[in-house]
Amino acid sequence: MLSDDPNNERAFVALAEIVRRRAAESTVADDDPLAAPSDEVERQRAADLAVWSLGEELAGNPRAWYPLIEVARLSVLDDREGTLRRLTTAAERDPSGKALVEALALLRDADLPVDAIGLGVGHWRPREHDPEVARQLVLASVEAGRPLEAKQHIAALDLYPDQKAVADLKSELARELAHAEQNIPGT
Secondary structure: OOOOOOOOHHHHHHHHHHHHHHHHHHOOOOOOOOOOOOOHHHHHHHHHHHHHHHHHHHHOOOOOOHHHHHHHHHHOOOOHHHHHHHHHHHHHHOOOOHHHHHHHHHHHHOOOHHHHHHHHHHHOOOOOOOOHHHHHHHHHHHHOOOHHHHHHHHHHHHHOOOHHHHHHHHHHHHHHHHHHHHHOOOO
């Protein structure tokens, strides 16, 4: 399935789980009396490395963006620049904007809202991309203490061709911003 669609999230997660389990099992050396017992950290590291290898292998496909998101998720704490590079490539490979939504959410979860804003502003195409990109950008702007940028992202939704589809989102984001502005000093 992944050879046909390298962005099939369900198939990637299922294969990653198999790879994780096998890697974790291979660190258990019950049958070797001279081997030191493996600890949970070592098993987790082996599992992460196995998923990393899987993601890197699948990311070689020029259409693949989801594996890049997963490798970035594994590297976000240790390699900020590599993470941003992977997320940028993922966003460039996906014309729908779904990769950008995932990338921005990942950066926000890692407490990197300024990086999320930079990535989003550089790659968001409001006329073409999933409107959920706006949600991630507005929330990142609020988290970074940048309410004026958040207002600009909400206004950019006016470019989306189906205004009925984004009307509720615009209202929700405006309420979220108004609530946040009450808590931001100087606004």
